Amino acid sequence: MFVVLVRAGCRQRADALSAGSQGFPVIMPPPPPAAALALPLLLLLLVVRTPPPTSARPSPGPDYLRRGWLRLLAEGEGCAPCRPEECAAPRGCLAGRVRDACGCCWECANLEGQLCDLDPSAHFYGRCGEQLECRLDAGGDLSRGEVPEPLCACSSQRPLCGSDGRTYAQICRLQEAARAQPDANLTVAHPGPCESEPQIVSQPHDIWNVTGQDVIFGCEVFAYPMASIEWRKDGLDIPLPGDDPHISVQFRGGPQRFEVTGWLQIQDVRPSDEGVYRCLARNSLGQTEAPATLTVLTPDQLNSTGIPQLSLVPEEEAESEEGEDYY
Numbered sequence: 613m614f615v616v617l618v619r620a621g622c623r624q625r626a627d628a629l630s631a632g633s634q635g636f637p638v639i640m641p642p643p644p645p646a647a648a649l650a651l652p653l654l655l656l657l658l659v660v661r662t663p664p665p666t667s668a669r670p671s672p673g674p675d676y677l678r679r680g681w682l683r684l685l686a687e688g689e690g691c692a693p694c695r696p697e698e699c700a701a702p703r704g705c706l707a708g709r710v711r712d713a714c715g716c717c718w719e720c721a722n723l724e725g726q727l728c729d730l731d732p733s734a735h736f737y738g739r740c741g742e743q744l745e746c747r748l749d750a751g752g753d754l755s756r757g758e759v760p761e762p763l764c765a766c767s768s769q770r771p772l773c774g775s776d777g778r779t780y781a782q783i784c785r786l787q788e789a790a791r792a793q794p795d796a797n798l799t800v801a802h803p804g805p806c807e808s809e810p811q812i813v814s815q816p817h818d819i820w821n822v823t824g825q826d827v828i829f830g831c832e833v834f835a836y837p838m839a840s841i842e843w844r845k846d847g848l849d850i851p852l853p854g855d856d857p858h859i860s861v862q863f864r865g866g867p868q869r870f871e872v873t874g875w876l877q878i879q880d881v882r883p884s885d886e887g888v889y890r891c892l893a894r895n896s897l898g899q900t901e902a903p904a905t906l907t908v909l910t911p912d913q914l915n916s917t918g919i920p921q922l923s924l925v926p927e928e929e930a931e932s933e934e935g936e937d938y939y
């Protein structure tokens with residue numbers, strides 16, 4: 613609702629401006645002494661909307677919205693003759709630079725995922741950077757009355773291998789990284805992901821639990837070509853599960869591109885399950901592994917540790933399951 617109102621207001625203003633200023637070069641003044649009304653508003657905006665310090669991706673929110681409000685204020689004043697020497701030089705523009713609403717000074721373009729102006733004559737949210745297009749975001753839940761938002765989207769979704777040997781989801785991500793660190797001379801090495809030995813993105817954690825409980829180890833691996841995952845227990849020569857009916861192994865692609873995730877589940881654990889389990893990931897370029905330890909406590913051992921919350925283990929169940937034991 614808020615968005616629509618603002619955009620409508622913005623368009624009207626832009627229309628009025630273009631109708632009144634035909635033949636004029638489009639220009640933006642360095643703000644002249646602010647009008648009586650504008651100054652308090654501006655101060656308020658500067659105080660309230662100061663963005664929190666962020667490190668990695670710049671916050672898509674307050675900073676460029678503030679620029680939107682400043683643009684509206686400035687547009688109200690019309691464009692003055694362009695004096696490039698009075699322009700502030702924008703720094704750290706991760707999506708590149710674009711001309712401001714008056715076609716005079718450079719300002720930072722908007723990043724992927726930031727709001728933008730669908731109507732090219734509007735100058736509220738600002739323009740998207742290189743390789744980015746302003747598109748209505750179809751992802752919102754329209755049935756709940758959400759208004760689709762115009763967002764900067766990358767014109768390509770193809771992954772690339774950077775000269776730093778890292779895979780980028782698409783060209784916009786690579787350019788963002790290149791602009792964030794100009795000294796690194798980051799360029800496109802080749803289209804498609806970089807070939808890579810398996811890297812364990814999320815490794816299995818050490819687990820302890822009481823006999824009769826189920827435990828699960830997880831292992832998330834990035835590789836290109838895709839990796840295969842194998843689980844092994846130290847001291848056993850076979851990959852799990854072998855023929856052990858209380859062990860199962862699962863794989864799934866993802867959660868990110870070029871990743872695969874594997875799980876090892878041991879149901880109804882007993883003391884003999886204790887040991888070191890390894891996730892082994894392999895592809896044509898190499899292999900890697902990550903170990904995790906399983907510790908199994910009997911209810912008696914647990915009781916002697918004095919940890920209260922686990923004394924809830926249903927003992928009957930544990931006993932009846934022992935009765936079904938195969939080994």
Ligand SMILES: *[C@@H]1O[C@H](CO)[C@@H](O)[C@H](O)[C@H]1NC(C)=O
Pocket residue numbers: 795796797
């Ligand atoms: C980037 O390129 C410049 C100029 O070619 C060179 O001086 C600099 O060492 C390069 N930096 C890296 C990290 O390769």
Ligand SMILES: *[C@@H]1O[C@H](CO)[C@@H](O)[C@H](O)[C@H]1NC(C)=O
Pocket residue numbers: 819820821822825826827
């Ligand atoms: C033990 O296993 C149960 C069931 O799998 C789980 O709910 C519980 O959090 C585990 N306890 C610990 C200490 O990991």
Ligand SMILES: *[C@@H]1O[C@H](CO)[C@@H](O)[C@H](O)[C@H]1NC(C)=O
Pocket residue numbers: 911912915916
């Ligand atoms: C746990 O230990 C307490 C005393 O330390 C004892 O009274 C209780 O019966 C024990 N419970 C079990 C399940 O062994």
